[in-house]
Amino acid sequence: MATLRTGNEYLRAIKADGRRVFLNAEQVPDVTTHPAFREAARSIAALYDIAADPANRERMTFASPATGEPVLRCYQIPKTPADLAKKRAFYEAWAERTFGLMGRTPDHVAGFFTGYAAKPSVIARGGKQYAENLLRFFEHIRENHQYLSYVIVPPQIDRSKPAHKQSDPALYAGVVKERDDGIVLAGAQQLGTAAVFSDWLQVSCITPLQPGDEAYAINVALPINTPGLKLYSRRAFALQATNSFDYPLSGRFDESDALAVLENVFVPWEHVFVYRNIEVCRAQWWETPAHIYGNHQAQARYATKLRFMLGLAQRLNEMTGNAANPAVMVQMGELAALAQTVESMLRAHEVLATVDDEGVLWPSRATLYAVMALQSETFPRMVDLIREMAGGSLIVQPSSVADFENPEMARDIERYMHSPQASARSRMALMRLAWDFIGSEFGARHQQYEKFYGGASFLVKQNMYRNYDFKRAAGLVDAALSLPPYER
Ligand SMILES: Cc1cc2nc3c(=O)[nH]c(=O)nc-3n(C[C@H](O)[C@H](O)[C@H](O)COP(=O)(O)OP(=O)(O)OC[C@H]3O[C@@H](n4cnc5c(N)ncnc54)[C@H](O)[C@@H]3O)c2cc1C
The missing domain is CATH 2.40.110.10 (Butyryl-CoA Dehydrogenase, subunit A, domain 2)
Incomplete structure (x- = not known):
């Protein structure tokens, strides 16, 4: 067994x-x-x-x-x-x-x-x-x-x-x-x-x-x-x-x-x-669903990562006292719109799936390639929004957690690097998490990854081109051109 x-x-x-x-x-x-x-x-x-x-x-x-x-x-x-x-x-x-x-x-x-x-x-x-x-x-x-x-x-x-x-x-x-x-x-x-x-x-x-x-x-x-x-x-x-x-x-x-x-x-x-x-x-x-099955997984992973990213941005804003600032709420709204689009498109794989004559389910290709084609532009935009909202707080941090072991440094760090919500140490933990996500060498590799894991974006856009329903779109234009004349 x-x-x-x-x-x-x-x-x-x-x-x-x-x-x-x-x-x-x-x-x-x-x-x-x-x-x-x-x-x-x-x-x-x-x-x-x-x-x-x-x-x-x-x-x-x-x-x-x-x-x-x-x-x-x-x-x-x-x-x-x-x-x-x-x-x-x-x-x-x-x-x-x-x-x-x-x-x-x-x-x-x-x-x-x-x-x-x-x-x-x-x-x-x-x-x-x-x-x-x-x-x-x-x-x-x-x-x-x-x-x-x-x-x-x-x-x-x-x-x-x-x-x-x-x-x-x-x-x-x-x-x-x-x-x-x-x-x-x-x-x-x-x-x-x-x-x-x-x-x-x-x-x-x-x-x-x-x-x-x-x-x-x-x-x-x-x-x-x-x-x-x-x-x-x-x-x-x-x-x-x-x-x-x-x-x-x-x-x-x-x-x-x-x-x-x-x-x-x-x-x-x-x-x-x-x-x-x-x-x-x-x-x-x-001509097999291999590419869409593998990348359906990749999109579920990506949607999860974006949810984590939104949580991180939210906690950062709370930490800096900016969460209720209307301008920050607009930036968070843009970030959330980009994340929610990926999330909803993931569900659309299911809703728009088709079953072929051998009974095999094909997740929606147009849905997959639409997200992947834009990922190389939207992910850097999302990272940039976090950088903007974070300001200097990702940088103005102790040189390492060891700084807390020096009483003089620990005193100053606590006084000048804390937040009303959190001790300097908790604040630093969050900032290091955010930096490792977007700024460290690990974080930078992720930007390269999201751009290229599914192939260079010009190729993904070609996939999108092959899978969009241009016939239906052009049919609308033909219908508009065939409208009967109207009287003035
Ligand atoms: C971190 C990371 C992890 C990866 N993991 C894997 C993995 O596990 N397994 C795997 O097999 N692959 C993986 N890949 C993908 C893969 O190996 C390639 O990097 C990816 O497919 C892009 O191909 P390339 O690097 O040859 O770039 P190229 O195809 O050489 O393209 C590079 C750039 O050249 C320009 N360019 C080239 N040709 C054209 C054209 N005709 N029209 C317009 N612009 C053009 C574009 O700007 C393009 O972005 C990964 C990639 C990265 C970055």
Whole structure:
């Protein structure tokens, strides 16, 4: 009988398992104990504990179609709007645990594979064995509560040339050899958010490929400790978190991002789902609900983060005594309007969803891309509104919580940095939370994340263009032009 994975089981599974993670000129021996990764790994473990808690059974699980045992709801193929609403509730429960600050939790790439599994006929266009591989693998990850991350964009080496015309054909991740038992991959792919914490890495390509790029038209899954796979982590913000008071978020939720380097990595056929097929490589994103299922999760996470942001702004204004100032209320109104739009659009995925002839539910594409297309402009605007309302109070703070240990400093800090509502220490706790959210290196990375996690905004706007009902809109204009003349 399959039992749900607990946080401890997850940590044990990823502990010193041979995964090759590189940081600060060294290989990291164990991500569950290294100070750059330990706390984030625990934050992810907490998600597994939430899902495994019998009190959360209905919200976090559904009955496995294979065994009837509870498995994570993120792997459920929705058939009705009510199913989608339940999936949203699952995503929100996890997102609330991280305040929406971890984007690639185990439910994100789960959405993509659920989307492929909902429409295996698309994958089968490349050969029916690939659809069989996909369905078997999907069952494996669902039944074993596995955590996938992904790298589906080539590294930004030279965007002016297609993959096969780069200075070396093995720069972008692609096939370099075919064997009887599988394929060999070489090259690099970006941007493996949370890859260092996952069980598997999906390697594929979402950017358009051209004839000649067949070697890069793949979709495969690699165990994260596959020989030859290396993860080059960016700067670890958690290491700059000198203590949990001064950096309440950086230390706990730095999900890390990494470049995946594949050094002659062998992939057995059973883990190959798209092979040297440009048409299927494209279709897997747009002709299955993979992209919308994965990004439905991303929107539930984003809406949660914005709710946290609104709460933070409200507390900041209360602390500075500005909450009742009419001008501040107008700024808060703008902030709330932007957050509420995302929240309401999340519900619209359910209301405007359609069910196809195979009984698979498609959340509203136009709804998803409308929010994502504007996210790269609205999120910076929201951050800017908070900066404006906060004034200097994010800056005029003790140099660290240690300042309170010096009696002379503590006296002055208490006198000049308190608020009528709170001691200087409580005020500082809130200000550090706000700074870590918008101003620290961790906070700044989040602005880059919200701009690019779903692709560059020009691409998302193209998605929006493809999914808006221009026919109905233009029909109105035609109707206006066909109105009968009126008499003067
Ligand atoms: C923090 C973060 C985490 C991420 N996590 C992941 C992850 O886990 N897995 C994953 O696979 N990906 C992830 N991504 C997304 C991804 O890897 C890319 O960064 C993203 O898709 C944008 O592609 P790019 O970086 O190649 O930018 P490009 O496509 O090179 O675009 C960069 C900029 O160039 C300009 N530009 C280029 N071409 C055009 C054009 N035709 N028209 C107009 N303007 C143009 C635009 O200003 C654009 O914003 C993440 C990104 C970030 C920032």
